[in-house]
Amino acid sequence: MLVMCLSLNTAIAFGSKKNAKEIAEQIPELKNVSCTFTQKKTRNDVELNSGGNFQFIEGKGVIFETMYPIHMITGYESPRTKHINDIILAVAKKDYTYLDKNFDLSFTKLDDKWQLVLNPKKDVIKKHLNSVTIDGSKDIDRIFIDTVNSGQTEILFECGKE
């Protein structure tokens, strides 16, 4: 319920919609993909490393199967991860209205490499999330999540098409 509360429309969007649309046009549409991932969570100099398999399913979202140091599966169907999954899905499907409503976006592109930084607009999200950075080329190569309470999470992907 509170995750729902966290994403309620209380703040007024002030980003440029045209900008969000232009940005979305420069990001390639992401297709179904299976990858391996490595994850590094850092907080107060404490580093936690993990890794496993990753899948992106068009229209649905992401599935992380962590293989080490513990085994667990985190899928798009899990209510606990729905919010971040929605962001990834919005980027993948170029839902710039959603992105523009919830985030201030900044985009850089060099050759086929691009980087998208999402800074939350809404106070209720800002309190827990500083930013999400997505690096990619044809697929997503890296996601960097900077949280307020849980430190930083960097996820690197090594992908091969399905």
Add this chain to the structure above:
Amino acid sequence: MLAFLALRNPITTETNILRTVVPQKQSNLLDLSNMYSAKINVLIEGEEPEEVSETADKFDELAVKNDLKSISVDGNKILEVYKVSRGGLLSANTAELLEKNDYKKVKENTIEMIYNPLGFSLLEPEEDPFLLFTDYIMNLGDNINPDSIINHNDKYYRILNYEFDKNIALSPALLNKQVKKIIKIQKSLSENGVEVYLTGTPVHSYYASSRSMVEINIIGIISALFVIFLCLNYFKKIKILIPVAGSIFCGALAGYFATAAMFPSIHVLTFVFSTTLIGISVDYSLHFFVCKTEDKTGDDVIKEIFKSLSVSLLTTISAFLVLYFSHTELLKQIAVFTITGLVTVYLFVVLFYPVISRKIDLNNNNLGVRWNFQFKPQIAKNILILMAIITLSGLFFVRTNDDIRSMYKPSKKLMHAESIFAEVAGINPKTSFVVVEGKNVQEVLEKEEQVAKLLGDTKYQAISRYIPSIKTQNKNRALMQKLYETEISPYTTALNASSKVPAGDYLVYDKETFPFLENFFLGENKSLMILYDFDKPEIIKQVEGAEYYNVREDISNLVKGCRVNCAKLLIPVFILLYALLAVIYKPKNAIRIILPSLCACLFTTGLLGLLHISLNLFHVMAMFLIIGFSLDYSIFRFNGEKLVRDAVFMSCMTSVFSFLLLALTGFKLISSLGFVLTTGLLSSYILSLLLIPKEE
């Protein structure tokens, strides 16, 4: 006098169809069935998420401008309130693990949350080393993000939920006006591959009432034209409609005042049924006019038809009087309205028509054309055999259906919207309720928690999921404290976490902080739990003050009870009518008079069975109207001279024509009534021709 009594009480019109069968003491059931009466669901469908999001935002902007309230909460505020009380908050799963001292599993869950690539913590690890608070919040609900796009069958959707303000919701006219505006927005945004669907009770009400309004207007005009045509054709003058309209107006007014004086509100169905009184009361006027020839004064005519009119009135009153002793308020209202109305029309005809006929020329100028139909014996025999076959074979196939929803069939478009909304939103059709009562809110919460324990894995929504009772908060605090004290692991010490559960206020219900929980309260100390896919209602009885409701089943049972009661009343009605007629016309003649009505009821029931139309409460209620009408035909035919038989024919034709038009309407309740009455009246008239030939 009646008007005085009525005006002393404020008169309101009841439109809720459930009020017809649900007694006042079952107000919980009414409250539950009305829960969604002001809510509108909007579903935006598109090929691409972007167009769906854009349309949803546009809709939201326009909807809010048109008095629709978005069902939303202040997430920041709630989170802060929860944070303060976090020492007493545990998810059900974690509380269970801690009760079993399964600290190992609790720690495993914490580690999983830490390593979860998409997970995050709502508090600093020092404040919440086992992430119990994050776990609690994440487990509160289905975490529906109002902005999130749903992918379903290769299309993208967004769901928006709104509700109208109570002031608007309580006024059908105002509600329809607002829904009309929302439908206009829907149409303007449904373009370029994007489809906007609207669902919810107000939308159904709007379409049903708009359609009914058009149909009623058309029916009204056609019926009026038909009556005018008949009058012109038979009487060669139209001014006889003036006293007819006067008598009906007085009858309806008296009926209204009497009902208003005796009941706190009048149900709209009372009006629907009682207006058929017009059909019965027109008989009295028509009988006067067909007999009022130039050689007779008004007083002569009244003398001539007095017995017929009085017996007709007496039998009709007897039939409706039995309804008064039913346990259903609607039937009582119909009885009062109809009896008062009929008596008034009767008095109007008997007392004023002779006077009026002296002032206005109401003579029947048509002495040539006669409508005295009579079947040849062979044809009559064949008709009787055919009706008997239909009746007997049909009675074997009679089925009943007490599901009140079967009385309303929405348009294909609305049905499609409902079905696609249910699919996308994952709405569970098997929803039931538990109403919990206590002395105060705390007792209500405690009882809810007792019920929740009995539910096992059943998914549910309730206030106690968001606001645990103080008793549970104390228990959680103790469990948490024990965990902290016994499991000071290297992990927690490394993070410099405190081994004491944070102190803080109890979490208590507050309407301003938790506006979305208001709908869970049915009264000051009465709450509602919503259960999904629950099939053990008997276990709820274990908790005192908790009562299980399956609204659909409960209402169907009440409708069934009402139908059975109503059907049972038919037997004493026929016995009473027979006794009355036997006294007046001798037993043998009484059989011939009552037989057309009885056979018409059986024939109609048989025909319903043969056509596989399930018998419902309203069909049974229509039987009383068939008796009321058809007995008149028989009595008048039995008593009357040749001229009176024209009146019977005219009366039958006007009624059958009106009911036939009703049978063609879109509202299933009305159309099924129309069908039954058309069949019943027509068959009773034919039977009266066969059983009471003109030689009598």
